[in-house]
Amino acid sequence: MGYNDTIGREAEKMLEYVKTGTTDCADGTMEVPAAAYTDPAIFEREMAEIFMKLPLLAALTAEMPNPGDYKAMDLMGKPVLITRKTDGSVAAMLNVCTHRGMILKPEGHGNAKRLSCPYHGWTFVNDGKLLGVADPQKFGAICKEDRNLTRLPCVEAGGIIWVCLTPGMEIDIAAHLGGMLDDLNAYGLDQWHYCGSRRIHGANWKIAYDGYLEGYHFAAAHPETIHPRTFSNIMHFTALGPHMRVGYPQVRIEEALEALPRESWGNHENDGFDFVRTIFPNVSIFFAPEITQVAQLIPGPTADRNTTNLLFIRRDPPKDAADAEAIEGMMDWLSDVVDREDYGVGLQVQRGMESGAVPTVIFGRNERGNQYFHRTIDYYLSDDPNKVMPEL
Known part of the structure; x- marks a missing residue:
């Protein structure tokens, strides 16, 4: 079955749910200890076993398309520098001079074929x-190879630059992404235009991730923003390894799809239905007609906090000054919705968890994606040598 056929079948299921008043459901409910969101020991284990070992989105290809481009950032408390070399390939390293530990480049983007320590x-x-030590005759002899920057595993795929924060580990990005790579490649993100970013702060990383995985909250939490466009509590879940494609039917799905030939439905994302794609453990992507939002979720520095960078891209650069202004307005609006209506709620959830009021939280049959997400976390934290990736 081709990619568009797969999307068309998922659109067909969403239309069925709308007509029958149902949704994609698990067999039963599932409880998760509240401590999973608050316990520092659990948080540290998640950082060591998940975030320090799996490929993480560090940048979009569109952020640094040209030879010499670089991006400097803090990723999980580590100063990371990503560069595009003269041959067009990418490299990642700790953004730390090997002389006296000075940070080489401040956070942000730039272009430089040489990196000079400001100290x-x-x-x-x-x-x-x-390349060179300042005033080497006075400094003394050193082995330059011993003082190269600390390299990090890095690979570019699907229009995204992936980094592993543990030096020496290998990245098999095709195996990690699985079917999600087909989604990314279908969009050709490496050819898109980078519009800018916004930064927001929220609660425990799983509280934030939970919000991307269900539309059960749309009517209550998004009554004037998302709910007028999208049904509340009607979702379709597809697991692609540890990642998910979550389908959300629009209120006009019947009108939109039934006016089209059935075989073309897979070509009409955003025309009757939308998807949120989550890439475990730290990415959420929403392709919208106007602009695409890529959320890069960075846990910490403590269990009750996360920083999320919202990266915005679209197929074409601004046509003129008015278009550029409209893009800025759209980025502001989207980040404000996520910050106020999602992350604001999440911070209140964090307070509730830490109060001790509930020993567990419960995910309903309709919150099937959340159940799968938490079983996936358990899989990565398990010491069982015979463990098997859970099924949706």
Whole structure:
């Protein structure tokens, strides 16, 4: 079955749910300890076993398309520098001079074929190799190869630059992404235009991730923003390894789809139905007609907090000044909705969890995606050598 056929069948299921007043359901409910959102020991284990080992979205190809481009950021408390080398490939390294530990580049984007330390002037090629020591006659002899920047595993796929924060680990990105890579490749994100970013702060990373996985909250939490467009509590879930494609039917799905030939439904995302794609453990993508929002969720620095970078891209650059202004307005609006109506709620949930009022939280049959997400976390934290990835 081709990709568009798969999307068409998922659209067909969403239309069925709307007509029958049903939704995609699990066999039963599921409880998760409230401590999973509050316990520092659990948080540290998640960081060590999940976030330090799995490929993480570090940048979009569109953020740094040209040779010499770089992006410096804090990722899980580590200063990371991603560069595009002269041959067009990407590299990642710790953004730390190997002389005295100075941060080489401040957070942000730039273009440089050479990286010069602002403290003592040591210079590195943008692939991390030490090029020169300032005033070497007075400094003394060193082995340059021993003082190259600390490289991190890095690969580019699906229009995204992926980094592993543990030096020396291998990244098999095709195996990690599985069928989600088909989704990304279908959009050709490596050719898109980077519009900008916004930063918001929220509660425990799982509280934030939980919100991306269900539309049960749309009517109550988004009465004037999302709910007028999208049914509340009607979802369709597809698992792609640890990742998910969550379908949300629009209120006009019957009108939109039944006016089209059935075989074309898979080509009409955003025309009657939408998807949120989650890439475990730290990505949520929403393709909208006007602009696409990619959420990069960064846990910490403590169990009760996360920082989320909302990265915005679209197929084409602004046509003119008015279009550019409209893009800025759309980014502001989307980030404000997520910050106020999702992350604001999440912070209140965090307070509730920490109060001790509930020993467990319960996910309903309709919250099937959340159940799968938490079983996936358990899989990665398990010490069982015979463990098997859960099924949706």
